[in-house]
Amino acid sequence: MRLTKGYDRWVIFFAFALAAxxxxxxxxxxxxxxxxxxxxxxxxxxxxxAASVIPNSQEGIVNLMDPxxxxxxxxxxEEGVGLLNFTSFEGRLAESxxxxxxxxxxxxxxxxxxxxxxxxxxxxxxxxxxFARAKSVSGPSPTGWFLANVAxxxxxxxxxxxxxxxxxxxxEVKKIDDYTVEIRQSTHNxxxxxxxxxxxxxxxxxxxxxxxxTPSDPWSHDYINNVTAPAxxxxxxxxxxxxxxxxxxxxxxxxxxxxxxxxxxxxxxxQSSNRFIIxxxxxxxxxxxxxxxxxKKLREYDQLQVVxxxxxxxxxxxxxxxxxxxxxxxxxxxxxxxxxxxxxxxxGYIGQAQIWDGLVPSSYPGGKSTFHDxxxxxxxxxxxxAEAGYPEGRGLEVYEDALxxxxxxxxxxxxxxxxxxxxxxxxxxxxxxxxxPIPLTQYGDRQLVKKDLPFALVDHEKAIVVDAGYAVQLxxxxxxxxxxxxxxxxxxxxxxxxxxxxxxERDSERRYNLVSEIYDYLRDDVVWxxxxxxxxxxxxxxxLKGFVWYPDNGIRFADLSYAR
Amino acid sequence: xxxxxxxRRLAVGLVQLSVLIVAVFFLIRLLPADPVSRFVGLNAxxxxxxxxxxxxxxxxxxxxxxxxFLFGDDxxxxxxxxxxxxxxxxxxxxxxxxxxxxxxxxxxxxxSFLIAVGLGVPIGVLGAVNPGGAADKGTLIYGxxxxxxxxxxxGIIFIFVFFVVLGxxxxxxxxxxxxxxxxxxxxxxxxxxxxxxxxVDIFLEALWYLSLPILTLxxxxxxxxxxxxxxxxxxxxxxxxxxYGQAAGLPRGILARxxxxxxxxxxxxLIGILxxxxxxxxxxxxxxxxxxxxxxxxxxxxxxxxxxxxxxxxLTISALTLxxxxxxxxxxxxLDPRVSV
Numbered sequence: 001m002r003l004t005k006g007y008d009r010w011v012i013f014f015a016f017a018l019a020a021x022x023x024x025x026x027x028x029x030x031x032x033x034x035x036x037x038x039x040x041x042x043x044x045x046x047x048x049x050a051a052s053v054i055p056n057s058q059e060g061i062v063n064l065m066d067p068x069x070x071x072x073x074x075x076x077x078e079e080g081v082g083l084l085n086f087t088s089f090e091g092r093l094a095e096s097x098x099x100x101x102x103x104x105x106x107x108x109x110x111x112x113x114x115x116x117x118x119x120x121x122x123x124x125x126x127x128x129x130x131f132a133r134a135k136s137v138s139g140p141s142p143t144g145w146f147l148a149n150v151a152x153x154x155x156x157x158x159x160x161x162x163x164x165x166x167x168x169x170x171x172e173v174k175k176i177d178d179y180t181v182e183i184r185q186s187t188h189n190x191x192x193x194x195x196x197x198x199x200x201x202x203x204x205x206x207x208x209x210x211x212x213x214t215p216s217d218p219w220s221h222d223y224i225n226n227v228t229a230p231a232x233x234x235x236x237x238x239x240x241x242x243x244x245x246x247x248x249x250x251x252x253x254x255x256x257x258x259x260x261x262x263x264x265x266x267x268x269x270x271q272s273s274n275r276f277i278i279x280x281x282x283x284x285x286x287x288x289x290x291x292x293x294x295x296k297k298l299r300e301y302d303q304l305q306v307v308x309x310x311x312x313x314x315x316x317x318x319x320x321x322x323x324x325x326x327x328x329x330x331x332x333x334x335x336x337x338x339x340x341x342x343x344x345x346x347x348g349y350i351g352q353a354q355i356w357d358g359l360v361p362s363s364y365p366g367g368k369s370t371f372h373d374x375x376x377x378x379x380x381x382x383x384x385x386a387e388a389g390y391p392e393g394r395g396l397e398v399y400e401d402a403l404x405x406x407x408x409x410x411x412x413x414x415x416x417x418x419x420x421x422x423x424x425x426x427x428x429x430x431x432x433x434x435x436x437p438i439p440l441t442q443y444g445d446r447q448l449v450k451k452d453l454p455f456a457l458v459d460h461e462k463a464i465v466v467d468a469g470y471a472v473q474l475x476x477x478x479x480x481x482x483x484x485x486x487x488x489x490x491x492x493x494x495x496x497x498x499x500x501x502x503x504x505e506r507d508s509e510r511r512y513n514l515v516s517e518i519y520d521y522l523r524d525d526v527v528w529x530x531x532x533x534x535x536x537x538x539x540x541x542x543x544l545k546g547f548v549w550y551p552d553n554g555i556r557f558a559d560l561s562y563a564r
Numbered sequence: 565x566x567x568x569x570x571x572r573r574l575a576v577g578l579v580q581l582s583v584l585i586v587a588v589f590f591l592i593r594l595l596p597a598d599p600v601s602r603f604v605g606l607n608a609x610x611x612x613x614x615x616x617x618x619x620x621x622x623x624x625x626x627x628x629x630x631x632x633f634l635f636g637d638d639x640x641x642x643x644x645x646x647x648x649x650x651x652x653x654x655x656x657x658x659x660x661x662x663x664x665x666x667x668x669x670x671x672x673x674x675x676s677f678l679i680a681v682g683l684g685v686p687i688g689v690l691g692a693v694n695p696g697g698a699a700d701k702g703t704l705i706y707g708x709x710x711x712x713x714x715x716x717x718x719g720i721i722f723i724f725v726f727f728v729v730l731g732x733x734x735x736x737x738x739x740x741x742x743x744x745x746x747x748x749x750x751x752x753x754x755x756x757x758x759x760x761x762x763x764v765d766i767f768l769e770a771l772w773y774l775s776l777p778i779l780t781l782x783x784x785x786x787x788x789x790x791x792x793x794x795x796x797x798x799x800x801x802x803x804x805x806x807x808y809g810q811a812a813g814l815p816r817g818i819l820a821r822x823x824x825x826x827x828x829x830x831x832x833x834l835i836g837i838l839x840x841x842x843x844x845x846x847x848x849x850x851x852x853x854x855x856x857x858x859x860x861x862x863x864x865x866x867x868x869x870x871x872x873x874x875x876x877x878x879l880t881i882s883a884l885t886l887x888x889x890x891x892x893x894x895x896x897x898x899l900d901p902r903v904s905v
Contacts, residue, residue: 035743044655050655137615140616140652142615162611216638216639222655225656241856243665243856243860243861245742267854269854271852274854277727277736283735283737441601441869442597444601445597445599446597448604449598449613484612
């Protein structure tokens with residue numbers, strides 16, 4: 001449509017008026033600060049608080065708090081993303097450590113001269129405070145206790161949750177001197193060191209934290225959730241407006257060297273399309289959480305770069321063993337055979353994914369990759385369905401409720417088209433599948449607590465402890481044997497027994513064999529149906545380098561710098 | 565007379581609010597999900613679930629929870645003491661969060677309404693006093709055009725045209741550049757706080773960043789206002805007292821002013837209703853322009869099943885809406901004393 005001459009003049013006038021009164025744009029940034037646009041900013045910084053389940057909060061925590069140890073650096077990808085060596089650890093707040101097999105006791109020697117944001121020096125008291133706080137289970141989501149439990153730290157067991165009198169720290173975590181701490185396990189468990197690298201059990205500055213304790217909140221949850229997490233990490237909170245902005249300033253006394261990026265502004269931009277255009281117009285430096293199509297488009301611009309890795313983000317199909325017809329292995333196998341894997345990779349993830357051929361991310365050591373070795377295709381699926389007693393799908397109509405494929409409605413942009421393609425494929429073999437997008441909270445309630453979700457697409461579950469055995473403990477042993485998130489109600493006494501044996505196994509090779517045997521059962525029973533591993537990606541201005549992928553998928557801004 | 569009328573309406577409003585408090589409290593507990601799962605963390609074992617349920621106070625019977633909500637417990641004073649509780653997502657006081665988010669929305673919609681009314685009323689009157697003329701036709705087309713698409717649609721179009729294509733407007737980055745330190749929080753409205761801090765530069769920057777969302781909202785809101793004013797003024801122009809005025813030889817300007825006064829009451833009702841609606845209804849504009857207002861807070865709270873925050877938002881919006889309706893009634897009564905009888 002052509003504008004009339006008069007209207008045209010008004011448009012030009014308005015444009016000039018806006019431009020004339022507009023201050024400078026945020027792309028006037030220098031190389032010492034970055035604007036990170038994200039779908040939300042941290043809602044809390046307490047890893048025992050309710051907000052700790054939110055990845056944005058975890059990202060805030062890992063930039064403020066350091067662990068005792070972390071994984072050593074590994075290879076660097078062609079795109080320049082650093083990987084970690086999951087079989088090797090190096091010290092962070094701990095300079096060195098040792099393990100006494102006889103007493104199952106770990107001794108950590110703390111680094112000297114480490115200063116927190118307010119200038120307090122790291123001592124053994126900070127470690128004691130951190131573990132005592134975790135054991136107090138005083139937050140609504142006691143993640144510190146949970147990971148200590150996963151690591152088999154003595155007396156950090158489930159009785160702590162039930163009995164208030166067992167919540168005090170005993171000598172299982174003991175101060176030897178100002179710079180030495182001992183931690184005792186109840187049993188041999190190879191998850192101990194991996195658990196210490198996660199976003200929880202990071203060490204607090206106890207002197208500062210205690211200053212903000214109150215009689216009703218002795219562990220300073222309010223302060224940590226609303227002001228800052230006092231700690232020894234690379235950044236300190238400069239400003240925090242929940243739901244809007246979170247601004248970090250480099251810790252000038254950081255023991256690993258002051259980060260090159262001095263200031264990081266997390267800015268909430270909820271719409272992924274807006275994050276796309278803001279970065280496209282160079283008014284921000286980094287973003288993530290775009291749709292695969294948006295990432296692909298950004299690759300076309302010379303001034304931008306998209307980097308990523310196949311880390312631990314996966315898509316799988318959940319079929320509940322307590323919900324017929326999914327109680328039949330042939331039905332589960334039919335679904336596995338019918339899925340349009342290549343379509344999902346090509347169109348759902350625009351090529352930024354690969355078939356997930358196991359139940360452990362391929363980047364984790366110890367996983368097996370034999371899931372999709374069996375023949376697949378619609379004819380195979382029809383045959384399997386017939387063998388299950390539903391030729392051409394006849395008889396499945398009575399399971400109308402179970403054949404509703406659920407996924408979080410918040411992920412409609414990505415999962416909607418994939419769910420539609422799956423429905424089409426399954427309808428082709430006679431399964432009358434309908435789609436059922438539901439809110440994430442309802443989804444989580446049914447999946448994790450009620451465990452009554454019959455059929456679902458899941459793309460947000462990941463084992464944050466890098467170990468094939470951890471996933472077994474978390475998802476696949478029976479609830480009776482202690483699984484906490486066995487969302488499909490899988491029960492196999494042989495798997496339970498094997499895990500009991502593997503968990504306490506000291507010999508790594510033998511443990512690997514035991515865990516591998518477990519995964520054979522899981523594959524044969526189609527406990528989960530792994531679909532694809534999709535890439536974790538970041539879009540940035542060109543020249544920003546140093547990205548390292550961590551299992552929590554949070555960016556460590558201390559790793560980044562601008563190429564000179 | 566007007567005082568008695570106001571007090572009577574206030575009393576009715578309080579009864580409405582009380583009913584709403586009870587309804588909201590129990591209705592959200594009928595939602596088809598258990599919020600504990602959202603907060604139980606990595607460990608969804610029965611013991612961890614029980615602990616989380618206890619820490620959120622959801623282990624108590626519903627009536628007891630209501631009692632705590634109203635009268636508080638050892639840690640909080642409850643609604644009667646003016647406290648809306650603690651958000652389960654952030655761990656912050658809901659009062660404090662609403663104090664943060666509400667002024668953002670009020671600032672956005674107030675500025676938008678000022679422009680919408682400032683443009684809509686004269687344009688509507690202009691259309692009505694020259695029926696069938698060019699101004700009237702233009703008014704009609706503008707009114708239809710502005711109302712033809714929802715506000716989020718116009719917002720996206722404006723971002724695309726002014727930010728992406730022309731590059732003359734700020735990006736949808738909220739109320740200030742992310743690199744700018746905001747002025748100290750006084751009212752929460754950034755334009756006012758900037759002026760109170762003597763920071764004209766931040767005041768101008770805030771206006772700049774708010775220009776597109778305000779343009780979008782005022783463009784959409786001015787449509788029905790123009791239409792309403794035009795219709796009412798046109799109707800009034802045909803009233804007997806206007807004919808009498810014309811016959812008495814009064815100038816057109818005075819006639820238009822009198823017609824506007826008589827026609828303003830229904831327009832005022834519309835503006836009030838729209839304003840009340842927009843307190844919660846600006847959510848899409850807030851989302852598109854990355855403005856963290858009450859609408860965004862409401863959506864986040866609902867999706868997370870954060871009961872204290874949902875209750876706080878609903879009660880705040882309801883109380884404000886009741887106050888706005890009360891103000892409209894009082895204005896109506898002042899404009900037309902027959903109303904208060």
